[in-house]
Amino acid sequence: MSKRLLISIIVVLLITNIATLVMLNQGHQVAIDSNHERLSARDVVAEINGEEITYIEWINSLINRNGKSQLKTLINQEVVHQLADQYHIEVDEKIIKRDISLLTSMQGIMTKEEAKRLERDLRNDIIYRYQLERLLAMDHSVTEEEVQTYYQKYKSQYNFSEAMQISHILVDNARIANKVKKELDEGATFSLLAKEYSKDKETRSNGGYIGFIHTKSQFFPNGYESVARTMNEHSYSEPFQTENGVAIIYLHRKLPSIEFSYEESKPYIESELALEQLDQTLSAEALWEQLNVKWIYD
Numbered sequence: 611m612s613k614r615l616l617i618s619i620i621v622v623l624l625i626t627n628i629a630t631l632v633m634l635n636q637g638h639q640v641a642i643d644s645n646h647e648r649l650s651a652r653d654v655v656a657e658i659n660g661e662e663i664t665y666i667e668w669i670n671s672l673i674n675r676n677g678k679s680q681l682k683t684l685i686n687q688e689v690v691h692q693l694a695d696q697y698h699i700e701v702d703e704k705i706i707k708r709d710i711s712l713l714t715s716m717q718g719i720m721t722k723e724e725a726k727r728l729e730r731d732l733r734n735d736i737i738y739r740y741q742l743e744r745l746l747a748m749d750h751s752v753t754e755e756e757v758q759t760y761y762q763k764y765k766s767q768y769n770f771s772e773a774m775q776i777s778h779i780l781v782d783n784a785r786i787a788n789k790v791k792k793e794l795d796e797g798a799t800f801s802l803l804a805k806e807y808s809k810d811k812e813t814r815s816n817g818g819y820i821g822f823i824h825t826k827s828q829f830f831p832n833g834y835e836s837v838a839r840t841m842n843e844h845s846y847s848e849p850f851q852t853e854n855g856v857a858i859i860y861l862h863r864k865l866p867s868i869e870f871s872y873e874e875s876k877p878y879i880e881s882e883l884a885l886e887q888l889d890q891t892l893s894a895e896a897l898w899e900q901l902n903v904k905w906i907y908d
Contacts, residue, residue, distance in 0.1 A: 649665045650665065651664065651665055651666040652664050652665070652666065653665045655668050656668075678907055681905060681906070681907070682895075682905075685894075685898075685903060685905060686893075686894035686895065687738060687894075689894050689897050689898060689900075689901055689903065690738055690741050690742050690745065690894050690897070691738075691741075692901060693741075693745050693897060693900060693901070694741040694744075694745065697744075697745070697748070699741050699744045699745065701736070701737045701740045701741060702874065704868060704870070704874065705736075705740065705878065706733055706736050706737065707868060708768075708769075708770045708868045708870075709732070709736045710729050710732050710733065710736065711770045711773075711865045711866075711868060712770055713728075713732055714728070714729070714822075714863070714865060715773050715775075715822040715865060716822075718819075719775070719777075719819065719862055720862075722844065725863070739892070740878065740881075742892060742894055742897075743878075743881040743882065743885060743892065744877070744881050745894075745897055746881075746884075746885060746888075746890050746892070746896060746897070747880065747881040747884035747885055747888070747890075750884040750887065750888055751880075751884070752880050752883045752884055752887065756883055757876055757879050757880055757883065758872075760879050760882075760883060761872055761875055761876070761879055765870075765872075765875065768870050768875050768878075769867070769868060769869045769870060770865070770867065770868040770869075771824045771825070771826055771867055772824065772825045772826075772864075772865065772866055772867040773822045773823060773824045773825065773864075773865045774822070774823060774825065774830075774835070774838050774861060774863070774864055774865070775821065775822045775823075775861070775862035775863040775864075775865075776820045776821075776823065776834065776838065776859050776860065776861060776862065777800060777801065777804065777813070777817060777818040777819045777820060777859065777860040777862065778804070778808070778810065778813065778818050778820060778831070778834070778857050778858065778859045778860070779800070779803055779804045779807055779808045779818050779857065779858045779859075780808050780809055780810045780852070780854060780855050780856070780857050781807055781808065781809060781855055781856050781857075782809065782855050782856070783855070783856060784849060784851075784856050786807060786856070787849035787856040787857075787858060788849060789807075790803055790807050790849075790858060791848065791849055791858060794846055794858070800817070800818065800846060800860045801817025801818060801819070802817070804817045804818030804819075805817060805818075809855065818860070822863070822865070831852065831857075832852065832853055833850065833851075833852045833853070833857075834852075834857070834859055837850055837859060838859060838861050838864075841859075841861045842861070843861055843862065843863055843864055844861070844862065845860070845861060846858055846859065846860045846861075847859045847860075847861075
C-alpha cells in the first residue's frame with residue numbers, strides 16, 4: 611500500500627475517536643459514549659469543590675476552540691455525499707472490508723460490542739475518503755500503462771492476508787496446563803491466569819497477549835494456526851503440545867484474506883495516481899464551488 615493511502619487510513623482511525631454533539635430544538639441532546647441525555651443551558655455538567663461548570667459554558671468553550679473546524683468537517687461530509695450521489699460514485703464493499711480489516715489489525719483487544727462500533731464508524735469514514743478521492747481526481751486522467759506499472763509494483767499491498775488475534779498461556783507440562791484449563795472452565799480470567807502461570811516472559815506481563823499475526827508470517831508460533839482454525843472467536847482452546855511446552859490459546863478475532871484483481875483495483879489506483887500527479891491534498895473544500903455552500907463563517 612502506498613504511503614498516501616496508509617497515512618489517510620491512519621487519519622481516519624484518529625478521526626473516529628472524536629466525540630460528537632447533536633443540537634436539537636427545545637434543549638440539547640448530548641451523545642457521549644453511546645449514552646444520550648437531554649440538557650438545558652444552565653444544567654451542571656461538572657462540579658469541582660462546589661464550583662460548577664454549566665452546559666452552556668461547556669458548549670461555548672467547544673465552539674470557540676473547535677467550532678469552525680467541526681462545522682467544516684460536517685460541510686465536507688455533506689458536500690462529498692451529495693456529489694457522490696450526483697456522479698453515482700460508489701465504493702466496492704470489498705474495499706471497505708479490506709480497510710476495516712487493516713485498521714482492526716492495528717487495534718488491541720476489543721469486546722464484540724466495541725468491535726461492532728468501530729467497524730460502523732470506520733465504514734462511514736472509509737466510504738467518505740474513497741468518494742472524496744474519486745471526486746477530486748475526476749477531471750484528471752492517467753494512462754493504462756501507468757496504472758499497470760503501479761499495480762505490478764504494489765499489487766500485494768492492496769491485498770489483506772489472513773490474520774488472527776491471539777493470546778496464550780505457555781507452561782512446562784500437561785499437569786500445570788490442565789490446572790489452568792480447570793480454572794478457566796470455572797470462570798477465571800485468561801489474562802490473569804497468563805500473568806500467574808505463563809512462562810513466556812515477553813507476553814506474560816501483558817496477560818499473554820501476542821497480538822494480530824498474519825498466518826503467513828514467520829512469527830506465527832508453530833502449531834497455533836491449526837488449533838486456532840478449529841476455534842470460534844472469543845474462546846480458548848484445550849491444552850496442546852508445542853515445541854516450547856504446553857499451550858492454551860485464546861482466539862480474539864479472525865480476519866480472512868481479501869485479494870484484488872487488476873480490474874478491481876484499477877479505479878482506486880487511477881484516483882491515487884491522479885492525486886499524486888496533481889499534488890492534490892485530500893480535502894473536500896476544493897469541491898465546495900460545485901454546490902451552493904453557505905456557512906456562518908462567511
